[in-house]
Amino acid sequence: MKLFRLWLLLGLSVAICACGNGERPDTTGLKVYKVALDQSPTNLDPAQGATVYSNHLIVNAYDTLYSYKYLARPFELKPRLAESLPTVSDDGLVYTFKLKSGVRFIDDPCFADGKGREVVAQDVIYSLQRHFDPASLSQGSWVWQGRIAGLDDWQKAGSDYAQPVSGLTALDDHTLQITLVKPYPQLVHTLTMGFAGVVPREAVEKYGREFSVRPVGSGPFRVQSFDTTRAVLVRNPNYRQEPVDLAAEGYDPAIHQAYGLERIAGRSPPFVDRVEVNFIAEDTARMTSLTKGDELHAARVPSPTYDLYLSSKNPITLKPEIAAKYHMVNWTEPGFVFQTFNMDDPDFGYNDDPERNERNHALRCAIRKGFNWNERNERYYSGVGKIFPGIITPAMPEYDTELSRDSVIHDISGAKALLADAGWTPENLPELVYGIPASVLQNQYYEQFRGFMSKIGYPAEKIVVKQYATFGDISKAWKQSRLPLINKAWLLDYPDAENTLQLFYGPNRAPGSNDGNYSNPQYDAMFERAAVMQPGPERTSLYRRMNRLVINDCATITGLSRAVIIFWDKRVIAYPDRSFVGGFYFPYVDIDDT
Amino acid sequence: MEILQFALRKIIGGIPLILGVTFISFLLMVYYGPDKTYELLGKNPTAEQIESVRAELGYDQPFLQRYVTYLREIVTLDFGNSFSSGERVNSILKRTMPISLAVITPGFILGNLLGLVLALVAAYHRSGWIDKAIMGFSVVGMSISFLIVVIAFQLIFCSSYGLNWFPSRGWDVYSLSDYLRFVTVPTMATIFVALGYNTRFYRAVIVEEMGRDHVRTARAFGTPPAQLLYRSVLKNSLIPIITRIMFSIPLVVISGSLIIETYFGIPGVGKVTYDAITQGDQPILKAVVGLTAVLFVLTLLITDILYRVVDPRVSLK
Structure with a gap:
């Protein structure tokens, strides 16, 4: 019997060593936002970030030149990695972008000394060129195909990065010029998309195909882990300090005051230390996890369950017991x-x-x-x-x-x-x-x-x-x-x-x-x-x-x-939205730990 | 020495089996499996881009060339990168298989052990109320969909509508207590469903054994029930029991349990395999099929050796 117990103990120890996740991360005192998505992304390479699910992670791991204002609806553009909106030539063909200086990629072994280097205009050019390199298996090239001077020809000539593209010029480290074949009024919008995430060439070359699961960006978060069920993002400690100007973000007290958003005014995002993005396709599992109380803060409500939670569909209102626990936002999807x-x-x-x-x-x-x-x-x-x-x-x-x-x-x-x-x-x-x-x-x-x-x-x-x-x-x-x-x-x-x-x-x-x-x-x-x-x-x-x-x-x-309804815990200060670029609101999420 | 020779013979004999399984499954993958090309294309692809993606996926190569590449991958245990995530297949399997094993093993062992015990009790009380009660329970377990069982257990044990004792999803395992917390409900659900099938199967085997002359004789000599069941019945029923258990192992190791992993948010190999099947992720499918075939050959070998261990009359020749 003693021998049996010994074997049992040994078996259990081996099992735990084999399947355990290493050392438990110390989250004491940290702010952790736990959110669910109803599908899982398969790939975190901006070149292949074709779904709203991938974008939830990509736009947080990588910088894009532009973004959408947190609260303004209809959506309005704002600079992100760019200093300001671009200057455009009179004929609408030449766009000049000034990049913020001092922005650095996260530390990663792909860099010479393991320290993230500064993001420069050439990185933006490289990131756009990758879409026209067949090896990248890009799903986003259609966004710029036939638009940027010389880019299609560069691809036809073999996608040689040593060769310049006439329509993509780095005037200096922080100035980028894009020359178009014909006016493209949507260009700046395309630079908010996950496809436009700015990647360092060193990481692409070091990790090869696995770059898609080893993101190295300059966004507000670093991807700590990613599998079929969950992604964990942790705060990028070197992310630039940019205090939130609520008015500029489109704050409207009539709409947003109820969510406590004024508490983030004047502070620099990101406000949470860790974001756990759970991929839960099954409606019942997602709602069980959300209503449990400690596993999830926010999730999209599946339409077959509306009758369980809504007291009225027109207008959409919550049952009192649900309204006591959760904030709710609903909107009609743009598609x-x-x-x-x-x-x-x-x-x-x-x-x-x-x-x-x-x-x-x-x-x-x-x-x-x-x-x-x-x-x-x-x-x-x-x-x-x-x-x-x-x-x-x-x-x-x-x-x-x-x-x-x-x-x-x-x-x-x-x-x-x-x-x-x-x-x-x-x-x-x-x-x-x-x-x-x-x-x-x-x-x-x-x-x-x-x-x-x-x-x-x-x-x-x-x-x-x-x-x-x-x-x-x-x-x-x-x-x-x-x-x-x-x-x-x-x-x-x-x-x-x-x-x-x-x-x-x-x-x-x-x-x-x-x-x-x-x-x-x-x-x-x-x-x-x-x-x-x-x-x-x-x-x-x-x-x-x-x-x-x-x-x-x-x-x-x-x-x-379709209508989209999202519930989130009242302890969370947020205004979730995934109309266009999913997850762009993560940096503004805060937890009320009082 | 005899066992070693037998093992070598079996392994060599298993090579045609591996070739057959891999050839047929690869044929099905290539000609009837999903075409990944159109999932990897952008929203507005050109004909050239379609061809380019097909070339990147190796779809433009002749079938035989692709099959030979596959065999080389099995030999070198290098299956390349997933078409979907780009991650190395070996890394994916290395990360997910131990998790699936840790999730499924307790349910697998307990489901079989409990099934055996219940089958012995039912067979001993054949046609009595105990037998009928156990068989009734087994039929209930077999009849309810696994999906319903999982959802019901989740609601009962993991939700705010029920007892709320366990996490409803995840795999944050860093210690034995974490492990027990995350594995208990999936194990209970697995046992609930597996128990019915196991009990019915084992009972049929044991009932047959109990009708034999040597058992009747032992009973006539007044052998106590526990001793009778263990020495005279169970030991002589081990061949079909071993067969059933052993042939379940490759599926447990490689396939995991899709429903358990999906509903409990466990990042195991079952979900990875299912996604690979539905998305046409051939590198992962090739690895899973190839490894399953190899594991079956090894299982056949170990099963034959175990037959000899439990019954010395079985010849390894």
């Missing part, structure tokens, strides 16, 4: 969910036969009338999503409140009349293959869609489901134009409707972002005119006309912007 017809498909899209072309137009319009957005909203978004016509979402400044809502009204008799007038009968209607990634929810979307179509007389057996194992596989089918209808969500990259309008720009056809291969010369001409214009009434007018063209062509069934 949207929609369905686009593949206009290359002769059964639904463009057809060489003018008569059939007209009939296809009627068919698309009938399908759109048959789609019941209200029911989709009630069933899958708890009725709190915002339904809107067209492709300019309600969160955009260019959103047209006067636009007719006919295109989002469920009209069964109208749909039937359109079909009958165009000569469509249950016998001659084409088979519609409805592609989905394999999941229960997507199957439910399909069944609901089939139900909608049945009501307008589309035979159920002609709405056929095709399942794909992964999102990558269905994305391949879209890019290869193999499906007649494309169901997707689009998350905006920056607060400018150009980001959704480019989804219908002809030259962006598949495999580009215009998966539906929409092609309308009038639309394209307007897009090209608007693309080089600064924001203003003239550009807004063009945007709205383009929006109406897409609606009139019945090229898409759109749209709905």
